[in-house]
Amino acid sequence: MIRETTALAFARSFTPDPVDRKVRLSERFSKRPLIAVTVHENALEVSCVAFADGKPTFSETELFNFGEVDSEAAFIRTYAAKHDTTDVAINLQYGFTAMVSNRVKLAGSRAENLDQMQYNPEKIIGEPEQIRLKHALATHPTHNFALRFDFQRGDLDRIATVMAKANLTVVHFHCGMVDLINFIIARHWKEVSSETAFIFVDTRAVFTCLLEPRALGQPGFSMDTAAQDLREEVGSRLTEILRPGRRVILINDSPVDVAAMIAERETKNEIVTPLEGIAFPELYAVCADISDHYAYDLYPNEQRAKPFAPRSYIIVPILFWALIATSGVCGVVNSYRRLRAESHLNELTQQKNAIALDMISLAQQTTGIKAKESLAHDLRDWLALAPPTQGFWIKINEALRGTLQVQNMSIDRIPGQPQMRLVITVNASEREANEAFNQVSAVLGKEGYKTIDFKTYTVPNGYQYDHLLNVPVD
């Protein structure tokens, strides 16, 4: 399945298999080299085949007369190697018998006909299959008549063996005589009047038969005729088939002037020459492979043809590659865009990180400044609420100067508050004590202390001054 998929992707599936006989030879070998071998009883002729507009053309033929055993295989192998091909079409020119059959019944299509003739021939020929024989048919276009040609399988096997020894694949194994009649029926049937004599002459063979709109006549033929006997053989066959006024379809590929021989007989026959000017008319008919109703191939062995995709499937590889290409282009463009965006994102991330570091530094500086301000504030508060006391005591001392005796004095700051308690105990008269205490209060008031509470007590031998003050704060 992988092979089929790959072949379809690379559009190789649309080329038919060389051995696929359901496809015309011209389609199978439009771009492949092919050689054609015409096999006579004692010789063979080889030429290269090329197709132009579906029509075959041939190179000069090379003749090989059978000699030593296998020499023909060596000859064909050399010829094929020289023309770089491995495929061969065979035009068989001997070894058959021919008769008219009215039991032939073709199937609907070329493919069905070929299949049935290969695997179930009695269904077409209307008689039990004979193992030793293979058949070829030239069928009447409108009626169930056919010229049935019977070939010995032994002859066919021998030819197939020779081709195998020559390392060639037999892609088309036909009888030129059969194909020539089929060609006339397919392309020139309009030339057939009530009774028409078909006469074919080449350098080795004479073939005649009667063609009628509703029937086919018994064929007469002579194959592998010696060159010196050919004219006599032609004369004999003309005597058999010519009647006054009968139309003649003549295909002459021999040096004998058959038309003149017919004219000499004064039977007033109208002569039609449909393949005039075509070299090797038999081989041409074999390789033209034109009939839709070919119902035979003489190759005796099994050949399995690989299936090929119909042309309509060409949309699949086109669509496949178009989508793959589009996806690829999108992928490349988006990869570029993604790389650019990632680069931009990295740049922005670096900027953001740098700014974050800046912010941390700035925050530290701000914290430092605020910490300094806080320190300065705390320090200012501390200093404001802890003024030096030496000056205070000097002023108190000045206020108390006199005759009174100070027993003790103290200050106590109220913890955490801008307040302090001043206590002075003196030994003095009431008047002296009051005077001194008033002076102290005056000094304190002058220094900015505010009174919160003020009391004087009488103590043994004197008076006590107890003043709760608000310390001035700058």
Next chain:
Amino acid sequence: MRSFFIPCLTLISLALLGVFIALSTFQKVARLQLDVSTMKQQVDDDKTQRAIIVSTLSRLDTESRPADEFIKEWQRSFLSEDDTQRILPALDSLAVANVVSSSDKQNKADPGYTFRNKIIPVESVKISVSGDYYRLLNWLGAVEQEFPLARVEAVSFTNQNGLKMTSTFSFPTCFNLPASATP
């Protein structure tokens, strides 16, 4: 014809997979571009914020210059916890220098000292000195000059068998320049 159904299906599936991958790259790029746009907005916001902070900092720096000067004036009087070891010897030295005798010396760390609703760790020192009144005041003045941040919590003069001054000082140990600030 039937034998090419699965290859056709496979090729079309592969192609559709390719299309899906291509479309997903569009989505990825769109998401990335959205991230870039968001990040750009964030960077712009951060730049604006940084500019505001720089401006504020500049203003704060200008405004804090007097505080700097103030701290600089007092910085040499700051005491660390290690410095508390030299307080009592210093007080004794000052007593000797001012011809007073010191006694009953006590000192202890008071980490929970509360001042104006703030905790200010201090080294609390209590000391008694005896001598003439003016010498005692000189000693007190010398102490206040040597330790200008010292807060006199209590002073008590008693006159029994000579004049004696008992003083309690609080030496703040928390006034230190913050590490992040350079005056």
